[in-house]
Each structure stands twice: as C-alpha cells, then as structure tokens.
Amino acid sequence: MTAALVTGATGQDGSYLCERLAAEGVQVHALVRPSAGGTDEAGLAHLREAVPGLRTHVADLADGDALRAVVDAVEPDEVYNLAGISSVAYSWKAPVETGVVSGIAVAALLEAAWALQERTGRTVRVVQASSAEIFGSAEQVPQDESTPIRPVTPYGAAKAYAHHMVGVYRGRGLHAATVILYNHESPRRPATFVTRKITQGAARIAAGLDSTLTLGSLDVLRDWGWAPDYVEAAVAALRAEAADDFVVATGVAHSVEDFVAAAFDRAGVADWRAHVRTDPAFVRPADAALQLGDATRARDVLGWRPTTDFDGVVAAMVDHDLDLIARDRR
Incomplete structure (x- = not known):
C-alpha cells in the first residue's frame, strides 16, 4: 500500500x-x-x-x-x-x-x-x-x-x-x-481570507444579520480557481x-470588486454598493502586481485543466455560508 x-x-x-x-x-x-x-x-x-x-x-x-x-x-x-x-x-x-x-x-x-x-x-x-x-x-x-x-x-x-x-x-x-x-x-477557506469574508458577509447581509461589509482595496486583481x-x-x-x-492557474483575472458583486448577486442582494465599505487599514503594506497564471505546461504534461469557473467558485462558497446560517436558525 x-x-x-x-x-x-x-x-x-x-x-x-x-x-x-x-x-x-x-x-x-x-x-x-x-x-x-x-x-x-x-x-x-x-x-x-x-x-x-x-x-x-x-x-x-x-x-x-x-x-x-x-x-x-x-x-x-x-x-x-x-x-x-x-x-x-x-x-x-x-x-x-x-x-x-x-x-x-x-x-x-x-x-x-x-x-x-x-x-x-x-x-x-x-x-x-x-x-x-x-x-x-x-x-x-x-x-x-x-x-x-x-x-x-x-x-x-x-x-x-x-x-x-x-x-x-x-x-x-x-x-x-x-x-x-x-x-x-472553496467553502473550506477560513474567514481570515478576504474571499470567505466576502461570502460570509454577503450571506449575513442577505439573512438580515448584518448591514455592512468592510474591505480593503476592491481593485486588486487575482486569478481565482x-x-x-x-x-x-x-x-x-x-x-x-x-x-x-x-x-x-485558470488564466482568467478578476478583481475583488468582481468577487463582491458575484457573491452579493448569488446571495440575492441587489445593490452591493449600499452595503460595502472600504478601509485603508485593510490594505497591505505592499502587494504583488497582476497575478495571472499560464498553466500551459500543467495542461500539456499533466493533462490538468480547471473544472470550475469563477462564478462556480463564488456560488459554492455563498451557498455554503447561506446553508450554515439556515442550519443555525433551525
């Protein structure tokens, strides 16, 4: 074995x-x-x-x-x-x-x-x-x-x-x-990461538990898989x-703002801008430039390809957080 x-x-x-x-x-x-x-x-x-x-x-x-x-x-x-x-x-x-x-x-x-x-x-x-x-x-x-x-x-x-x-x-x-x-x-990402902070925030706002979500820069671009x-x-x-x-990598870049918009849309909150605030305290001292990966070698040598796109990732995370709230209310 x-x-x-x-x-x-x-x-x-x-x-x-x-x-x-x-x-x-x-x-x-x-x-x-x-x-x-x-x-x-x-x-x-x-x-x-x-x-x-x-x-x-x-x-x-x-x-x-x-x-x-x-x-x-x-x-x-x-x-x-x-x-x-x-x-x-x-x-x-x-x-x-x-x-x-x-x-x-x-x-x-x-x-x-x-x-x-x-x-x-x-x-x-x-x-x-x-x-x-x-x-x-x-x-x-x-x-x-x-x-x-x-x-x-x-x-x-x-x-x-x-x-x-x-x-x-x-x-x-x-x-x-x-x-x-x-x-x-994924839904297993800790809430200390901005992506899970976003999906939890969107779910809580949709459920009426919170009214605002505070984040750092919304302009940062990342290649999310x-x-x-x-x-x-x-x-x-x-x-x-x-x-x-x-x-x-997926080879497709999205901004934090894209992530926020997709998460709030999935949670059923129409106007995300009415609920999101930005705070310079959450901005890192220095950040990497545009991170966008070319996974050609992984595709050609390993036969690897991503199976879930950006919207699918966000949807899975938001659905999970909405389900957690629903379970807590039972």
Whole structure:
C-alpha cells in the first residue's frame, strides 16, 4: 500500500487532499501541530471522520529534528508539503516566523525525504505547494515557469526560498516537484481570507444579520480557481514521470470588486454598493502586481485543466455560508 505524508492536513487544500488520497486506497499520514501551536481541532476531527485509517503525527514545522523523525517513522512513498504560513497579511506581522515555517522547514523536509531515499534505496516523491507570490512584481503577464522570481512580501520570499530548495534537491536526485498555485478557494477557506469574508458577509447581509461589509482595496486583481482542482494538480505533479515546476492557474483575472458583486448577486442582494465599505487599514503594506497564471505546461504534461469557473467558485462558497446560517436558525 502506498503511504503518503501530508503536512497542512487540516487546512483547505490538505483536507481535500487527504480525502482524495484515502479514496484511492492510499495510507494517509497527517502531520499536525502540537496543541500549544494552535492545532485546528475542528479540522482534525473532520479528517478523522472523513479519512478512514488516518494516522496522525505531531510535530512543529520549526523543529527540523522532529520533521525528520516523522519521515523516518512513516517511510512515505509520497510527501505533500502544504503546510506553512497561509496569509500574506500575517507574514508582514511575523516575517521571521514566516521564513522559518514556510521556508526553512521545507529544506528540512526535503533533506529528510532525500535521506530516506538514500537509506532505503527506493524513490521518495515530494511535491511542494509553491505560490504565485514568488513572482512578486512580475513584468510578464501572464506568468509561467520561466518568469523571474522576485517576491515583494515576506510570504513570497519564504516561498521563493522553498521553491529554490526544491530545485536543489531535484538536482541531488530527489523526485521533487512544485505546483506554483495561484489563488484558489472553496467553502473550506477560513474567514481570515478576504474571499470567505466576502461570502460570509454577503450571506449575513442577505439573512438580515448584518448591514455592512468592510474591505480593503476592491481593485486588486487575482486569478481565482477551485481548491479541489488545485489538489488534483498537486497529485499529478508528484506522480509525473519527471519532476518539474508547474504553474497551476485558470488564466482568467478578476478583481475583488468582481468577487463582491458575484457573491452579493448569488446571495440575492441587489445593490452591493449600499452595503460595502472600504478601509485603508485593510490594505497591505505592499502587494504583488497582476497575478495571472499560464498553466500551459500543467495542461500539456499533466493533462490538468480547471473544472470550475469563477462564478462556480463564488456560488459554492455563498451557498455554503447561506446553508450554515439556515442550519443555525433551525
């Protein structure tokens, strides 16, 4: 039986991935943080219910020795690294923590996987969830795998270090791939992200629970996709014949304003402008330029294509939030 180690298992992508792997008969091992480090107990409970035979391992990403001990104990065939600081905004508040958790920890995990491969003589496959933030202020639009890496945020810088380390270990003989993920959403996205803040806000306003929603800039453009699609890309990249880097994106850009308009329309609120306020306090110190991905390589090599468009993503999220409110009222 194939054994897979998934970091960030209780997050949006991790939960979809664990369920997807278990459905095909893979033995899933989830790396979770110590309780003092803020383990997502609700997410972990969901995983234990949704993933038959799930095995959990407790380790702090900042503890390289602990990561190596988990890899040595599990002896995985596949390693999916989805863990790390997930918020660009938070990375400005904690740049050092971001560098350790989203950058240095990846190097420790790659070293552990390479050492396991050397010790056992069998292939260990690794995929790193990279990010469009590594491109920073890219002059090239859309961006692809050849776009220069020059991040403009602590989050992007940490991800860039990790991305380069994957290339280093690939050169060392490890089957290490990256998926350069553009923004991707689902009903499992936490409310700390602007997309879920929008869909929850629209649902609450439609239900009469709130009257206003406060956001930052509405002009920011992003390439938004469907999280389960991006999980499929990660699996395909890890299992590809040759390890490589793959941009995973829809190739279509929408503004935050587009997201707001679609969410309020789906919730049945006619005039979203009457309910939305902007506050400079929610604007980041610096933001990346237009993030628009060219997923040609993923399409041609992996056979990957997105299955859900922008309107479908927004609709799924709003419907979920409306359903949560309806359930609470029963």
